[in-house]
Amino acid sequence: MSHDGHHAVVIPAPGPEFLPHTVAHHFDTPVQEFQSMKLGFWLFLATEILLFGGLFAAYFYYHEWYPETFKIGGQQLDWKLGAINTIVLLVSSWTMAMGVRAAQTSQKQKTLVFCGLTVLGAVIFLVIKFFEYKAKTEHGLFDFTQMFGAYDLATGQVPWFTDIHNVMVDHTGAPLPHGHLFFAIYVTMSGIHGLHVLIGAGLILWIMKGTAKGRFHAGYYLPVDLVGLYWHLVDLIWIFLFPLLYLVP
């Protein structure tokens, strides 16, 4: 909205393959714009942590109530796939950091390669997650086709939680209390996290588009920086989810 135009601050492009950046009209300096956006984004990340905080609180609350259900439930998850996914996300955090660094030093190709690798990591993560969910269905633990069905008021039986092989039992063979609860929390937490992975991958693709156009360089790399922070948060949340869900103490 530089309708008056007389105090537009422009950061010049470092080379012909880059575009200059015009500082938004209500900021006086590029530093002010950078710091404002960064502070705003950190606050947004805090809200994300608090949002997941509610889910973590629910997890610990019911872990306390039904420790045996959570223990046996955790054993039903494939910790090897979970561990592979943890490594995938950790590596993708490294590639993202390298991508941000490349953008900060005006290395267009390198930024594109590292961001591309990060998206690849996101895709691998989601594919593995998909097969994990699928395996649970094949083992007769869930039936996602019944996800939104009505439940039986008399027995308290949730329609999507089938457990046809009766794995949710204690050492005497008696059914564990509320076996579905662990899996409901697992599906909700990993599902919301998976949604964040998907959003993160979309944001990185958007960054790649801007990089290809030459928008990001040593003079202006703020969006790359912020998306990088978002991706590290997505990674960080998984680092807590993995031991809590797959390696239940």
Add this chain to the structure above:
Amino acid sequence: MSTNVPAVDLHAAPTGERPKNYLNCTTSFMSWAGTLDHKRIGLMYLVGVSIAFLCGGVFALLVRIHLWEPHGMLFSNSGYNQLFTLHGAFMVFLFVIPAIPASLGNMVLPLMLGAKDVALPRLNLLSFYLWVGGAAFATYSIAAGGFDTGWTFYTPYSLYTNKAVVSIGLGIFLLGFSSIFTGLNFIVTTHKLRAPGMTWFRMPLFIWALYATAILQVLATPVLGITVLLVAFERLYHIGIFDPRLGGDPVLFEHFFWFYSHPAVYIMVLPAFGIISEMVSVHSRKPLFGYKLIAFSSLAIAVISFLVWGHHMFTSGQSTYAMFAFSFLTFFVAIPTAIKQFSWVATVWKGSIALNSPMLYTLAFLIIFAIGGLTGIILGALNVDIHLHDTYFVVAHFHYVMMGSIALAFFAGLHHWWPKMFGIMYNETLAKIAAVTIFIGFNATFVPQFIMGSQGMPRRYATYVPEYAPYHQASTIGAIILGSGVALMVFYLLASLFTGKKAMVNQWGGVTLDWHTPTPPPLENFETPPVVTHEVYDYSTLDVETTRTPLR
């Protein structure tokens, strides 16, 4: 406070076209719907929250009329449940939470800081459309069968009722993020966009209040977001965490809900405190007594309010020791609140008090909030609360704070900045009549509710035993008086837009930066970037005669 540009000079240009302001610089529909200007967004918010307030007010009047007779006059019991839920949900989520920060705050905060806009204008517009989306979901929920859970959505009932809980839940999720983004924007703006010379302790107290509010909005609202999502998931695929039939704990829902909703009470009331701080100073023409104490007490309230949520659950089943702690902290929060109340009274004392309509609302606030606050202390006492819990005493206390304090502070701010926003003045005589009518009507509505509540009348009942009839009828008469006062206010405010009587250059003689810019302000707020050289509320720099000349 003054700037390098004296306020009056901005209007001294004797000839030529009146300079364009933010209202008339562009006129197309998209220049409003897609605007990034904080003043236009604030104005759109003002229209939105006012409509929500009037809807909520009509629902309240219907509730009161229904209760004229002990067996209920107008609705079935189920219809009554939906009606009071609608009243609560509209008032709390669509009006009280966004009202002051998103409308008046949006309008005034960058002006007071000497900034051209909020730090993140696009996010500001997104916040408004999230509000619109939330309002659309709420309206859709009415069409889709309504909702009858009370505004608190307590489980397990909210899981079992066959009403449109999922859609209102999603609506509240959107409204939550609307509120988060407003708060986030205000924190960043306050940190990064203050004019040169605008130190933290030269900021007007409205800014301090909005800042403390913003911290709460950012840190508490996400928990409400996940809570309503979990209720929606619970209804969709039966997670079980809030459903006792599936091994869950409904009390966990209450913890989650009040972890947000108690700080939310302060999200609602802190901006009101901020407005009152401005009003007592400007309309008594005195620097605020205890400026720093008021500023820090806002932050103290913000911190303590995170630790008192359990006082909503004294009868829900908590450990006795937790209840001691929650009760103690509830008493404790009264200290910073009382610091504010005493400072305001001390500011007015021996001031040059002008009984303008904003000041009448402010004086009404001071009386009503004293009662609203002190009855909160009564409810915070463990043993007394067992008797008063879930009675009309709670309803009356709640409304003394929500309606009597926050809505009245909103009215005060609205009347105070109306001439600034539009450059026109409403009929001040009618405004004073409305202020007095609203004060009388409000007390007539809720004093009887304190009495019948202390005698055991439960809240949220569609019918009652005939012994309570006199109190209910008095309360209904009070509500009608209150409603007519509000109707009068709507009338003269809207009428002023058509008659267009010009306001003064500086209608009330304010010295904060919002009065150091033309009225109405230009698109980028200041014609010359302001530089702050004086302390806040320094009235010695004010030239009373020149500020009181009418706008051309």
